[in-house]
Amino acid sequence: MPKRVAIIGSGQTDHTSRRADVNIPELIKEAVDRALVDAELTIDDIDAVVIGNMEHFEGINLSDMWASEGSGAVMKPAMKIATGGTTGASVAACAYYHCASGLFDRVLAIGWEKLSESDTTTGIITAFDPIVERLTLAGAVGGLAIEANLYMTSYGITQEQVAKAAVMARKNAQRNPHAHLKLDLTVEQVLNSPMIAYPIHYLDMCPTSDGACAVIFASEDVARKSANPPAWVKAAVCRHNHPYIGDVDWRKSTLESAAIEAYRLAGITHPRRELDVIELYDPASFALLSWIESLHICGPGEGGKMIDTGAITMEGDIPVNPSGGVISTNPIGATALIRVAEAALQIQGKAGARQVEGVRTALATGFGGSYWSEVFILGRAS
């Protein structure tokens, strides 16, 4: 049986397009220092470090080695995790496994990226199979655009509905001091922004950001004595997928499969009623509508209605991405860990101006690779 585990602290940099004032280890240390201050711990209290970023992006291998100046990993057990877009969630899962195993009491999870220093396109190209897909599909947008088109065509979801979700996310970001894009947009501005890959407009898509996030996981006994209210991990579930886009069975998404298992572990039977807030990994705005269907927040094809009625806004019954989400902030290796950190802040009641009232249960997701997913459920009660 896994031991009970909670998140007892987190820290983020103020994410932006370019942080030339710090190098990579210095950027990481900002997030780690903030997490340690938040948890009222020092680096000496940390038993192990798990760190992750995107392979190839900054042209650096063994980033876990020289990042130790910022990660605090010197003379500690440490490992690097890289799983594409889900990296941050995989880092969180790995830190959770460390504590749940009973082998470690306090584990520091770190995700980071300095996309201003990387060639993002080259990095993403190297993720595609060089024989099968690299010549026809490689790049960040194409696969998402094909999925978005399939979703919108299948259910008659309009570009206006998707644009509304993009407007909502950037509006939410205005309440988040860590967010990168705090834009005051109209639906018309989103629809009039350049088409990148039909049906995804420029303002539907995530930005490239510099930033880092650190989250401290603790075993049950340590968490109960924590200075911070603990955010208990109720479930951490990962699902990978077939290797090629042509193999993906769109009726059986990894997100839905992971969510079903996470709900089972957390004892959730009515997700929309029992979840108080969702931090969704939304690489493009259509995901805010489509992927909440995968999470069984609404039925198939009802995502458009969820934005039309305002159900997923800050004023709605199930707010999605109070932080502004990925389309507002995207330092890729940190991005999925930010979802987990934001969900924990909501449980802890420490989310400031973006706090949803009375959060007892929160869900966070990660997305990456060939359409694979991670789902975390956090709770106030152990």
Add this chain to the structure above:
Amino acid sequence: MSEEIIVRRTALRIPYSWAAGAHATRFYREIADRRRIMGTRCPRCERVLVPARKSCSRCFQDTTEWVEVGPAGVVTSFTIVHYSEPRIQPMEPPFAVALIRLDGADTALIHLLGEVEPSEVRTGMRVEPVFADEPKGRILDIRYFKPVSVD
């Protein structure tokens, strides 16, 4: 900080050589020599997987049978790429990239569409391959798929 930050700029050029393996080699040879598109069948789920491959990722079983598919098929979803990334893009934007389920296949092939206005592309459209004149042993030995002409 008033001083200008030092930024070091560099670029890596790293040569690689990727072996396609025997199954993919036969797949590309069939296109080059016989203009046939081949899949392989999984003995457990009995799906025909395209491009042909050594094993089924769903069942974790080695495939056992080669099956000719298509060459025509149906567009199951698509995108029109408008952004420009000349280092990797196979065509000048705007161009269409589609998931195409070839007749007799149980998976889709991701490929380009040609001889069609991007604004005319529709889900459900039937398409057929246009083969390259000088095949090089790669997926672009099918230059693109074009709408099936209705006679």
